[in-house]
Amino acid sequence: MIPYDAVAGYSALLGQVRSAAVSDLDRLAASLTGLPVAEQYEALSELLPDLGQRYEVAASKVTAEFFSELQQMQGVRKPVSPVELDPVSRASWQALAGWSTSGKTLAERSANDVLFGLLSGGFTRRLTEAASDTMVENAAVQGGMRYQRVPAPGCCAFCAMLASRGGSYTSWESATRVVGRGQSVEYRRRGGAKETRPRGSQKLGQTFHDNCRCSAVAVAEGNEVDLGAQAEKYFKAYADARDEILSRVRMETDVWMDRDKSRHTDSYRVDENDDRVSSKELTNRMAALMRKAAA
Template identity: 25%
Template sequence: MPITTADVNRLRQAQSEAVRLAQGELQKLWFELSDMPPARFRDALMELIPALVRRYQEVGGTAAAQWYEIVRAYYFNDTFDTHIYYGDKTLTDAQQAADTDLRRLIRWKAGVLWDNGDTPANPDELFNFLNNVVDSRIRDTARYTVRGNARRDPRKPRYARVSNAGCCAFCALMSSRGYVYKSEDTASFSGSSSFHRNPKTGEETCRCEIIPQFRSGDNRIEGYSPERLERRYREAYDMLNDGTLPDDWAEDMKAKGISTRRATDPSTITYVMRRLHPDAYGDGIKP
């Protein structure tokens, strides 16, 4: 029984539900604490938000681990004990460093709780930032959980980064490799082992999922065609290598500090991909 679109949708829906519950709890917490003086409010958030995030990382990670067991059972009858992962470690082992990092982010962003010269305090900016961080950390845990279990599975499945319709050019570039990942050495996603987000807002801009393939050519995921994605990538790559880049594109790239020569640079290749196929990507560049 192949892994299908319905299976991928179940994985995504489980994460969306975990995010919904976590953000609802964040909203309640915010209203309970927001009348505090800014310094006390910041310190309370630094103490309470990591625990909230951890709780729902466990919810989303458990759902992802169970999902992996279910789709694995389509092919094998043997027992495989799954774990929850965050990054390259189990969630338990990664938690202390993750909590410290989150507290650092909150302290940094909490500056908006105070007036700054002519700029008034803007607590809503911090609230939106925290909502986005909650979203990304829960979804990342699910992705890392599927990837981590695929890596340690004795059946050694390959797995792919599967993008969704309307994804950005970067996600399409990473997804174009198809089901080639199977180990620590081959799964770094070309130097980007994490999933990207807006560095200013923390907003999750990636909706990719990590999907295993237990039998070559078996998966049936509607809309995911690594062959089509690779053709678009190759078209951009060849244009850069052949020196056929339009002059106005080259001038715009130089003005933005993007190399026009390094076809292996993701910033370079995705710029050309977005220009060549503006309607194919959520961040396409139209004339």
């Protein structure tokens, strides 16, 4: 078992990176308060990518160092040398600038709220994803590892639900549905030129929300992070919500014939109102029930 304190120490270092990033972002936002929207966007498009990429590199470095510690703690044979990842493109950061300074957003809240509240949420989520991408990519190269989502104390219901799975996310699942971040670790190890391809950690529990403090931790087969009493609490909260939500839906099956007289079946869930319920909606309802129970 990997001691929870070891992960807590890693999370604390990432927290320091996030805090420093938010402080710098706050100073940048304050310098733009009161300017016309067009000027805010122009300034952010120029300055935000440099700031964001600098802290992405810092988050990746902290994670690469922790991955090396994880290899030692778990006695990994023939450990690979961890590699830090490239930051996402400037265009990606410019997209965040455009979203946070959109006319519609500014009409809903004051400019200062937008520049600090919305920007800081999106900013810190990207740092969390940079750290998790680094963990996932290096573990994929190492091979034979799974991933565990480790929440911070006082996490939201959604994160608690995902944490209840323990170390059950596989490397294949964790690296399939993502955004591009430039070179892959394996390609860089071979000395290849830069490339952009889908990679990363969004599949690890589906997503990281704004201001999320969860950590993605690579664990060897049969191992996991020792969450102690927290693990039982998370699983019970999830199991109770799951059983309650599933009791409110039923399976329906439609049978139909196509033009070639081939028989087809379509199975789906419906709720008390006879509305179809997707898997994503089921997850959302479970998380909502967990939030209500924790309130």
